[in-house]
Amino acid sequence: MRLKLLMACLTSVLSADALAENLDPKTDLEYAQVMMECYTENLPANERWEVLKFTYVRDKTDKEGEKEVNISAKYSADNRSWKDAPSCHPLAPIAITESFLKSTGKFDDKFKSIELIVKWVGDFKVNIVQK
Incomplete structure (x- = not known):
């Protein structure tokens, strides 16, 4: 489950x-x-998500000839600087x-694919590519 x-x-x-x-x-x-959307079950209070890697793949290369832009981000329940956690779970990222990615100025093209590598507390890893 x-x-x-x-x-x-x-x-x-x-x-x-x-x-x-x-x-x-x-x-x-x-x-x-x-944000990990909550469905039928809430996450147990002692479990949380940690983003290990976020990769955006452009349709075209940038000036340096790269198609991928990597963002590293780490979740900290004690240091949410710009938004409260969703009500479905107090530790949800x-x-x-x-819109946010385009606002950074690094993402001008439409998304080709997005790769998320996350860590479930307990060293469970999953790699999802959304195309």
Whole structure:
């Protein structure tokens, strides 16, 4: 059941109606996190998500010839600098949305694919590519 919930959460991470926040990527990117939407079950209070890697793949290369942009972000329940956790779970991470990524100035093209590598507390890892 935990794996099923995990997969359901990850596959809907970048829902079209996710709420975008105004934040300065130079100062707040360290705290940028991905919202795991709650479905039928709440996460136990002692379990949380940690974002290990976020990769955005462009349709075209940038000036340096790169197609991928990597963002590293780590969730800290004690240091939520720009948004409260969702009410469905007190330790649920907050949102990285398409609007936020475009606001950083690094993401001009439409998304080709998005890769999320997250760590479930207890060293459970999953790699999801949304295309």
